[in-house]
Amino acid sequence: xxxxxLLLLAVFLISQVxxxxxxxxxxxxxxxxxxxxxxxxxxxxxxSMGVEVREKTLEQARKQADAKAAAIIAYLKxxxxxxxxxxxxxxxxxxxxSNGEYGRTTPDAYTAQKTMTVLVRKLNKFDELMAGLYxxxxxxxxxxxxxxxxxxxxxxxxxxxxxxNAKQKATALTNELGxxxxxxxxxxxxxxxxxxxxxxxxxxMMKTQDSAxxxxxxxxxxxxxxxxxxxxxxxxxx
Numbered sequence: 001x002x003x004x005x006l007l008l009l010a011v012f013l014i015s016q017v018x019x020x021x022x023x024x025x026x027x028x029x030x031x032x033x034x035x036x037x038x039x040x041x042x043x044x045x046x047x048s049m050g051v052e053v054r055e056k057t058l059e060q061a062r063k064q065a066d067a068k069a070a071a072i073i074a075y076l077k078x079x080x081x082x083x084x085x086x087x088x089x090x091x092x093x094x095x096x097x098s099n100g101e102y103g104r105t106t107p108d109a110y111t112a113q114k115t116m117t118v119l120v121r122k123l124n125k126f127d128e129l130m131a132g133l134y135x136x137x138x139x140x141x142x143x144x145x146x147x148x149x150x151x152x153x154x155x156x157x158x159x160x161x162x163x164x165n166a167k168q169k170a171t172a173l174t175n176e177l178g179x180x181x182x183x184x185x186x187x188x189x190x191x192x193x194x195x196x197x198x199x200x201x202x203x204x205m206m207k208t209q210d211s212a213x214x215x216x217x218x219x220x221x222x223x224x225x226x227x228x229x230x231x232x233x234x235x236x237x238x
Contacts, residue, residue, distance in 0.1 A: 028236040029185055030173055034166025036158040036228045042146035045126060048089065049133065049141045050115035054096065058110045061093055065112035068137035075136040076118060079129055085119035115142060121149070148224050155191045158228035162189070166232040174236055182235035193226035 051068040055061040069088070076086055091114045095107030120126055130138075148154060170181045 027185065029233045030170050030181065030236050031231070031233045032166045032169040032173070034162040034164070034169065034230045034232065036161025036163070036165060036230075038154045038158040038161070038226045039223045040148050040154050040226065042222070042224050043123065043149050044119060044121045044147050045123060046145045046147060047118045047120060047130070047141070048115060048143045049118070049138050050090070050113060051137050052111060052113045052140050054109050054111045056109055058093060058095075061110040061112035065091075065093075065114050069114045069116070072116070072133060072136045072138060075132055076129075079125075079132065081118060081120070081129075085121070086116060088114065088116045090115035113140070115140070119147075146222065146224065148226075151226070154226045155193075155228065158193070158226045159189060159191055159230070162228040162230045163232070166230050167234075170232070170234045174234075180237045182237040184232060185235050186233040188231045189228065190230075191226070191228040193224070 051065055051072070053061055053064040053068065055064055073086060077083065091112075093110055093112045096109040096111055098108050120129060167181070174181050
């Protein structure tokens with residue numbers, strides 16, 4: 001029992017010595033946070049749209065939905081949209097019962113849906129493309145969101161601004177104390193943003209359907225905001 005106590009005491013003392021040594025070895029630091037922000041006009045738009053059909057039989061509903069989806073894809077390719085920018089994102093077929101009579105053996109009809117996402121890389125072609133899509137069979141628009149193609153470029157710009165902001169703060173703090181900012185001791189970074197700016201699906205559908213009588217573009221991309229935050233520890237020099 002005595003030996004165990006002495007062993008535990010020795011381990012405790014060694015750990016305390018190690019902690020004190022580490023604390024003594026740590027240089028004087030100034031810890032600051034820096035923030036950098038870049039606002040960018042989006043240069044491409046992601047559209048989620050599709051078709052919905054209702055037919056008497058399941059097979060008829062499926063065939064109609066497949067035919068319309070094929071026509072939409074063919075139209076997009078004809079307009080120069082790359083195949084990799086077209087993706088089927090959702091599909092369903094379900095029975096329709098009148099008066100909510102779900103227990104019946106035979107439904108009144110079947111509804112089939114197919115939804116796909118399309119990346120439009122030329123914003124000035126959006127209205128023309130959407131007008132053609134309605135003609136090709138699109139009768140549902142789930143959503144429209146704006147994006148930036150070269151996002152990494154703006155993330156790097158925001159990160160640089162954040163680092164400069166942190167250094168300015170550290171310099172201001174140490175100058176007030178008659179000291180100087182030395183080399184970087186530690187740094188942590190987090191860059192967020194660049195998310196698509198959503199546009200209501202109903203508004204997108206109504207505006208593009210009415211675009212024939214419009215005097216200008218029917219969509220406005222606004223801005224995409226990219227933000228970077230850094231936590232930096234600088235060594236203080238006298």
